[in-house]
Amino acid sequence: MSRMGSWKRSSARQDGLDGNDAEETPRPLSASLKDNLDTIREVLGGSDDIVIRPIRLSGGVAAAVVFTEGLASEQLVAEFILDRAMTDDADQETERTGNGAKEIVSELERHILAVGELEFVHVFKSLFHALLSGNTIVLLDGLDHAIAAGTKGWKDRGVTETNTESVIRGSREAFSETLRTNTALIRRRIKSPRLRLETRRIGRETQTDVSIMFMQGIANDKIVEEVRKRLDNIDIDGILESGYIEELIQDETFTPFPTVYNTERPDVIAAELLEGKVAILVDGTPFVLIVPAVFVSFLHAAEDYYHRADISTLIRLLRYVGIFIALYFPSLYVAITTFHQEMLPTQLLISLAAQREGIPFPAFIEAFMMEVAFEILKEAGLRMPRTIGPAVSIVGTLVIGQAAVEAGIVSAAMVIVVSTTAISSFVFPAYSMANAIRMLRFPLMGLAASFGLFGIILGSFAIVLHLTSLRTFGVPYLTPFAPMKLEDQKDAIFRLPHWMMTRRPSLMTGPNNKRQQPAKAAKPKPDK
Amino acid sequence: MRRVRTLGTLLLILALATATGCWNRRELNDLAIVTALGVDKAERGFHVSVQVVDPSEVAARSSGGSFSPVTTYDATGDTMAEAIRRMTTVTPRKLYFAHLRLFVIGEALAREGMGNSLDLLSRDQEGRTDFYIVVAKGHKAFDVLRILTPMERIPASKMHSSLQVSERAWAPTVSVQLDDLITEVVAKGIQPALTGITIKGDPNFGRELQNLRTPDTPTRLQYQGIAVFRSDKLIGWLNESESKGFSDITNRLNSTMVEIQCPEGGKLAVEVIRSKSKMEGSVKNGKPEVVVTMRSEANVADVECHMHITGRNSLEEIEKRAEETMRLNAEQAVAKAKKLGTDVFGFGEEIHRSSPKYWSRVQNEWDQIFKELTVSFQVDMKIRRIGTVGESFLDEMKE
Numbered sequence: 047m048s049r050m051g052s053w054k055r056s057s058a059r060q061d062g063l064d065g066n067d068a069e070e071t072p073r074p075l076s077a078s079l080k081d082n083l084d085t086i087r088e089v090l091g092g093s094d095d096i097v098i099r100p101i102r103l104s105g106g107v108a109a110a111v112v113f114t115e116g117l118a119s120e121q122l123v124a125e126f127i128l129d130r131a132m133t134d135d136a137d138q139e140t141e142r143t144g145n146g147a148k149e150i151v152s153e154l155e156r157h158i159l160a161v162g163e164l165e166f167v168h169v170f171k172s173l174f175h176a177l178l179s180g181n182t183i184v185l186l187d188g189l190d191h192a193i194a195a196g197t198k199g200w201k202d203r204g205v206t207e208t209n210t211e212s213v214i215r216g217s218r219e220a221f222s223e224t225l226r227t228n229t230a231l232i233r234r235r236i237k238s239p240r241l242r243l244e245t246r247r248i249g250r251e252t253q254t255d256v257s258i259m260f261m262q263g264i265a266n267d268k269i270v271e272e273v274r275k276r277l278d279n280i281d282i283d284g285i286l287e288s289g290y291i292e293e294l295i296q297d298e299t300f301t302p303f304p305t306v307y308n309t310e311r312p313d314v315i316a317a318e319l320l321e322g323k324v325a326i327l328v329d330g331t332p333f334v335l336i337v338p339a340v341f342v343s344f345l346h347a348a349e350d351y352y353h354r355a356d357i358s359t360l361i362r363l364l365r366y367v368g369i370f371i372a373l374y375f376p377s378l379y380v381a382i383t384t385f386h387q388e389m390l391p392t393q394l395l396i397s398l399a400a401q402r403e404g405i406p407f408p409a410f411i412e413a414f415m416m417e418v419a420f421e422i423l424k425e426a427g428l429r430m431p432r433t434i435g436p437a438v439s440i441v442g443t444l445v446i447g448q449a450a451v452e453a454g455i456v457s458a459a460m461v462i463v464v465s466t467t468a469i470s471s472f473v474f475p476a477y478s479m480a481n482a483i484r485m486l487r488f489p490l491m492g493l494a495a496s497f498g499l500f501g502i503i504l505g506s507f508a509i510v511l512h513l514t515s516l517r518t519f520g521v522p523y524l525t526p527f528a529p530m531k532l533e534d535q536k537d538a539i540f541r542l543p544h545w546m547m548t549r550r551p552s553l554m555t556g557p558n559n560k561r562q563q564p565a566k567a568a569k570p571k572p573d574k
Numbered sequence: 575m576r577r578v579r580t581l582g583t584l585l586l587i588l589a590l591a592t593a594t595g596c597w598n599r600r601e602l603n604d605l606a607i608v609t610a611l612g613v614d615k616a617e618r619g620f621h622v623s624v625q626v627v628d629p630s631e632v633a634a635r636s637s638g639g640s641f642s643p644v645t646t647y648d649a650t651g652d653t654m655a656e657a658i659r660r661m662t663t664v665t666p667r668k669l670y671f672a673h674l675r676l677f678v679i680g681e682a683l684a685r686e687g688m689g690n691s692l693d694l695l696s697r698d699q700e701g702r703t704d705f706y707i708v709v710a711k712g713h714k715a716f717d718v719l720r721i722l723t724p725m726e727r728i729p730a731s732k733m734h735s736s737l738q739v740s741e742r743a744w745a746p747t748v749s750v751q752l753d754d755l756i757t758e759v760v761a762k763g764i765q766p767a768l769t770g771i772t773i774k775g776d777p778n779f780g781r782e783l784q785n786l787r788t789p790d791t792p793t794r795l796q797y798q799g800i801a802v803f804r805s806d807k808l809i810g811w812l813n814e815s816e817s818k819g820f821s822d823i824t825n826r827l828n829s830t831m832v833e834i835q836c837p838e839g840g841k842l843a844v845e846v847i848r849s850k851s852k853m854e855g856s857v858k859n860g861k862p863e864v865v866v867t868m869r870s871e872a873n874v875a876d877v878e879c880h881m882h883i884t885g886r887n888s889l890e891e892i893e894k895r896a897e898e899t900m901r902l903n904a905e906q907a908v909a910k911a912k913k914l915g916t917d918v919f920g921f922g923e924e925i926h927r928s929s930p931k932y933w934s935r936v937q938n939e940w941d942q943i944f945k946e947l948t949v950s951f952q953v954d955m956k957i958r959r960i961g962t963v964g965e966s967f968l969d970e971m972k973e
Contacts, residue, residue: 384599388672388702392731395607395673400629402602409601498598 073170079187108187117180119199126160163196208310215352220310221332235316249285255329265322288328302485304478305518307339338519344479358541368473375467377494385498401457410495416464606667609730612715613691614680616650622657623648623716643727654694674705675734678715689806703752709801711770721780745830746817747797762937763922770799810914819907825851834895840879844872844896855924857932863948873959877966889957897953917944
């Protein structure tokens, strides 16, 4: 099954429509029940899971209840629609008000159908959307509109623990695949009325519900408007995951660095919303997007804010060291041992030279081979069944590495370099940034092998130039380093105590950026 | 279309990078790491020898043990550069001089003038200046390079650290690096002095691994004496006490043992722990004078006589006698230097600093005037501690 849908830009919208016209054009319902049911059956092609249950209401008015098995909660349909509409009480009620379809439907709406959401649909497009979203359609003979009753209920994974972003301290809840559950998780954390939610349907065939959430008055209106604009601009046949949205709205495609943050954790989303960012939730995936995302966002972990300030600062610094190692270690090793041997202390040089005796490959080929081998092991480890996965990956790394050294194919120092690099690339909290570093490591190795340290510097220049030119939703990517804002340094590399962080990051908020009371007052002190 | 063109050009440029072949690339196993360089007089030009490390023999883990840790190569040439290049006919790899530790000059060459051999090392881009220079005493430099040493597998490393340590802890050796040496060869107010290295035992036996198999290593390399030069020619040697004096005067003394006679016979050793010397030059009535002030602090280290050391005046007595010994060493050093006619101490530089006008008149005959120079010493020693024991137990020993 191909996941990559075909999509065309909005300018080509006029032609190439496939699918039933009945679905696309806003055709109104007919007054005849039989015609409506026939249309429904025809458009849906007689799919087995669409249940059409004819009933009779009082006065002999024919009606039908249509719902999708599996999407609509059978219990809700039975209790609140069928049961209610088919009792004697219901008959009595409708007898009183008269037997015209209009009166009946109004009675149904007001007294009989005891569901929480109830709407009228007039055209087939809305009818099908409601039906296929899990609602129940009640059609009456002689009425040219229908009732769509809210009966959504399907099997859902529930709120479980996240296994991609686990923490030692902090909530373990993660989003699930249902949009409404996710919005509820966020609402639980931010009970402010200023938290806004706007939903759209994106995807021609999938009609996926995509919601944006933001804090009115805190988020920069320009950014919110830009997000709305970009989402409305999407014209694609299917949105299956938030990654699709990410690629379709991100500023730059040809960059290894991610400009949109994604997470499974509601507490992270809540924190970002409070800083004025916009969250994009997509039905069908637990991964929620945050825009705009700058470089430092990918180096922050939720735990940084739950542990104390001093250890959080040190661990953040450690992450920066980790980036440096993950990006540069193999390149530096190759560059120094092939071009700049005078930089090594003599004893180290002799040790390394001893290890390289008899190795048939040049240092770069060695490094490249080992790096590729490690990447293969990493990827394989992801997909291995859980029972043999860990064992094979340990076997893979230790034994193969050791055996390769003993066979004289690679030198021991190279194995150390490559494994240190691999381990430090796991220090990133965000997988998307780790991928960027993984990709950049290889060209840097190539440059190091061709031009030595000079090549590494060239590569670094190119990377830095690229980073400084990146913008995400108008915000420069290297904020708060690149437009250097002293105020915002409180949360970039360091993590100052909460009572010191009195203002929100400036580039992303509107005018309201005071978070809390002034620092002096915030620090509790016992009475003298 | 424009996108494709820019991408294409970019790829072409990237492909070029691989096509040219990374021209400066040198793998670690293409290098012959030279740790020591020796130069001797040859009939025409120089006889150059190098000591090259065999990394697999020296490596931390699986050392071979049955082969020598170093290999020596030698060649002769009219110039240093020619000799080194001629060596490529015997070396399997290109010589790599960046990690040179020791440069040994044969005595015969030193007597004739060693200046010619220094230019190559200072001019070479790959060469650094952090190696020590010594003179081979009584042997050829080539022989010195071929002696194997116990414990430290690379003989050059051993000699390098040995020189550093003995300069700091014993004194009659000096560690001289290339830039200092060149400065001293050129300057008119100071002459070079280099430590001498000699072979104790049979040089031929020292070349074999057998040398390392017994605990007492029959053949060893040892530092002995200081070679004194006039410009770039070796003209004499200082013995051990003269060398100590030299170290002291030139402020190189860090720590050493000074031996004194006890009043009632026997010897006492005092450990100098800090020392600072200053020179002050002046010209009085057209005659130059230098006063050398030597200040040191010491601990009583070894009492091998019956002297009462905790008495009120005993420490003063010890101080006086130690000062006397140090003064004697220094005077001996100056006397020898005067006899040889070279100012290795830098008194000329000091006169230059204090009386520039006088210096500009006499600088060209300094070596002669130096012989008449009045050098006086002010030695001041303070004993700080006497160790962890009070009186020596020797007093209470049964006869």
